[in-house]
Amino acid sequence: MPKDPFDWIDDASRRRERAGLVRTLRPRGADGGPVDLAGNDYLGLTRRPEVTEAAAAAARTWGAGATGSRLVTGSTALHAELERELAAFCGFEAALVLSSGYAANLAAVTALSGREALIVSDAGNHASIVDGCRLSRAETAVVAHADVDAVRKTLEAHPGRRAVTVTDSVFSVDGDAAPLTALAEVCAEAGAGLLVDDAHGLGVLGDGGRGALHSAGLAGRSGVVATVTLSKSLGSQGGAVLGPARVIDHLVNTARSFIFDTGLAPAAAGGALAALRVLRREPALPARTRALARTLHRRLTGEGFTAARPDAAVVSVHAPSPEAAVRWAADCRAAGLAVGCFRPPSVPDGISRIRLTARADLTDQQVERAVATIVGTAPVS
Structure with a gap:
């Protein structure tokens, strides 16, 4: 009798258990x-009433799902409204909403790099950035955590090469902030782009919660791009890329996690937009x-x-x-x-x-x- 092709999973499971690394789902109740x-x-x-009511109203108006990818049937007027207000609030020219912050990082990292490019990535970056680097097929140099000099030396070792430095704004494990101002200076000197995952900065840092890049005076710069999530401070679900309009247009045309993914559900877009407006009213x-x-x-x-x-x-x-x-x-x-x-x-x-x-x-x-x-x-x- 042929061997079961998934018997190896049992061995892997036993190894996880011995190492104390078993993960378990724990469904929570509603109240x-x-x-x-x-x-x-x-x-x-x-759970703010205006946020949950906006999510419910969006579902009643647009349906429970987006019905398709953003390039087919998945873009609604609500998505466009959220993108305009989010970009304006954070100080960027344009925004693109995706189904998750994970998808946003995959989109930005892969679309802004490629086989010929160099990615300089902080050792403490989120798993979605790490996966984006792997999928990009670019040469990736992982540098010591928050080490601006290491970034500088890496970029200087590749003069004239298309490059992008990628970092979290606030790192999810220890909660420490990246040296964004210094990183921006190093990237500008080398002609490299700076891509910042501001998932833990939006709604927490900056004037009225406009994020770490806004706080550092970097929002809206031509060589700076941000990703954010709608699932943390905005209490909903989804992600977005913020940056120059030409960068956003490039993602629409090239980012696979945008092109081939179903659009963010209208309820999530409506909830995030309502939360953004609450944040504006309650700075x-x-x-x-x-x-x-x-x-x-x-x-x-x-x-x-x-x-x-x-x-x-x-x-x-x-x-x-x-x-x-x-x-x-x-x-x-x-x-x-x-x-x-x-x-x-x-x-x-x-x-x-x-x-x-x-x-x-x-x-x-x-x-x-x-x-x-x-x-x-x-x-x-």
Whole structure:
């Protein structure tokens, strides 16, 4: 009898289990549940009535799905409206909405590079950027995290070559910010493009939450392109690329994760647009999120924990081992607090962590409860 072609999966599963790396889906209910410091709803907008009502209205008007790719039937007037307002808010000439932030990074990285190009990528970049580099077929030089001099030396070693430097604006593991101003200077000197994933900056950094690039004075520059997600501060789903109009036109014509993907569902577009308008009306929300992140950091380091200083909304707290991180996160959940858990191989530096995300709608009492829970469930080193 022929061997089952997927028997190897059982061996792989056993290896994951021995290494303590098994991932498990945990469906949550619609109401109640733990205090959430694990999700990315930084401004607390995903359940705001005006956001959910806008999503429902969009579904009633345009249907439950986009019905096709953006180039066939999947573009609606709602998508175009969202693109115009998002570009204007963030300070860019144009925007292109895709079905996810992951798809946006794949689109931007692949379309702005290619076989003849050089990509200079930060070692701490998100997996979607890493995958974009792999799919691009470009030569990719991975440089040390946040090392501007390493970027400079890499670009100088390839004079005259078409190149793009790619970085997160705020890195998702430790929550630290990239040196965007210095990177932009190095790229401009070398004639290289700068592509920045501002997923964790939009809605948290900059004037009224306009993002890290706007804060650095780089929004709208000819050599600068940004990607964002609609699923964090804007409480919805989807992603977008922001940049010069000619760059956006190029993506429409060449980016495979845009051309061959079904357009973002109208409900998600409507919800994101409503959330963007809430953010414009309530520009104090980002400052509240940042303040809560600093409070969490101050309280936890005061208790003796090692935690990365938050440049935006993410607070990363070191755990003594991968097993301890998993147990810590589970104990927090059992006590009514949801936190993230990062461990090798997801973290390149080998340091296991629990990750907390501040949210503008958290009360002071919830923050105090979170700190008490984290302290009370901490593993012994």
